[in-house]
Amino acid sequence: MAQLNLTFFLVIFLSFSFSFLATPVEPSSLTRHRNPKTMTYIESSCKGTLYPNLCIRCLSQYAKSPLNGPQHLAQHALSVSLSRALHTKGYLLKVAKELQAMKSNKKEYLTVQDCVNQISDSVEQISQAMKELRSFNKHDSSMNDNMLWHISNVETWVSTALTDASSCVYSFPGNRMSMRVAAIKVKAKNVAEVTSNALFLFHRYASTYQKATMNTSNS
Secondary structure: OHHHHHHHHHHHHHHHHHHOOOOOOOOHHHHHHOOHHHHHHHHHOOOOOOOOHHHHHHHHHOOOOOOOHHHHHHHHHHHHHHHHHHHHHHHHHHHHHHHHHOOOOHHHHHHHHHHHHHHHHHHHHHHHHHHHHOOOOHHHOOHHHHHHHHHHHHHHHHHHHHHHHHHHHHOOOOHHHHHOOOOOOOOHHHHHHHHEEEEEEEEHHHHHHHHHHHHHHHH
């Protein structure tokens, strides 16, 4: 029971620490120069996400200047997701290399290697989604089949990235775990959470875009 409680509090501590440490800390001078309207917009937009506080903390770094609507916000959210995924991938590669050299726990090494593949896939999927989203303004602004296809691509890629990150989290079942495994789960969980938020914000943008184009076509 003591070991179980220690592991539980370890995971909670790492989750709390990583959530704050992985979010860039702005100097007080930059914090004072945040655009109030942008910050209000970010807070309002994050309310519908599964992790609103995390969403606000991550996106507040972009509150120094006005945001150009929900597309701009979705792009920033995906940037956060990509940054977390790349950071976690780097950590996993380091751990996998250490475990391979130790040759003492082949099962854990193989599990970590699976996580490397899953998070690497997340990196690729998010990168593709960001590239597609940036190209939206270059396409016909009407909500036609071609535009719907591009929106579907982004939704599919971000959803897949979320699934991959979540799969890494669940690769380590049970409550008894080393500090190394606990750290992996926390980092992968953080990738899944910020990606979930990004997916919601993109859905919000796609819905807004669809309504705007429908109103334009009906006027």
